[in-house]
Amino acid sequence: MKRKLCLFVTPDGVTYSTPELSEPDVENYQVLGYGEGLNEDEAFRDFLKNNQWLVDTKFEEAIAIEIKQKINEGKSFYLKKAPVEFPESVEN
Numbered sequence: 001m002k003r004k005l006c007l008f009v010t011p012d013g014v015t016y017s018t019p020e021l022s023e024p025d026v027e028n029y030q031v032l033g034y035g036e037g038l039n040e041d042e043a044f045r046d047f048l049k050n051n052q053w054l055v056d057t058k059f060e061e062a063i064a065i066e067i068k069q070k071i072n073e074g075k076s077f078y079l080k081k082a083p084v085e086f087p088e089s090v091e092n
Contacts, residue, residue, distance in 0.1 A: 001038050003036050003037060003038060004036065004037060004038065004039065004040065004043055004066050005034060005035075005036050005043075005066070005067055005068070005069070005070070006034065006035050006036070006037075006040060006043040006044070006047070006064040006065060006066055006067065007031065007033075007034055007064075007065045007067045007071070008031075008032045008033055008034065008035060008044070008047050008062045008063065008064055008065075009029040009030060009031055009032060009062070009063050009065065010029060010030050010032055010059045010060075010061055010062050010063065011029055011030075011061060011063075012030065012058065012059045012060055012061060013030040013059070015027075015028055015030075029063070030059075031071070032047075032051065032054065032059065032062055033047055033050065033051045034047065034050075034070060035047025035048075035050070035064075040064040040066070043064060044062070044064060047062070
């Protein structure tokens, strides 16, 4: 059976879009790490074994998302470099 690669994220925590803000202004998930296993439960055990630092944090929940490759192996896009053209709205 093929092993699954899972990315573990949490809805716990906050994010600021700029350091000048006094209140968090971005709703997102925090990436915690990866785990591998034959299923999500096994991948979660692998994730915890390799990320024992999480025991000392206030994160309470982790969500497993099966992925094909790790983040650093993906293609990068830069938001500020190239303007994106959006197609015109389709009218019903």
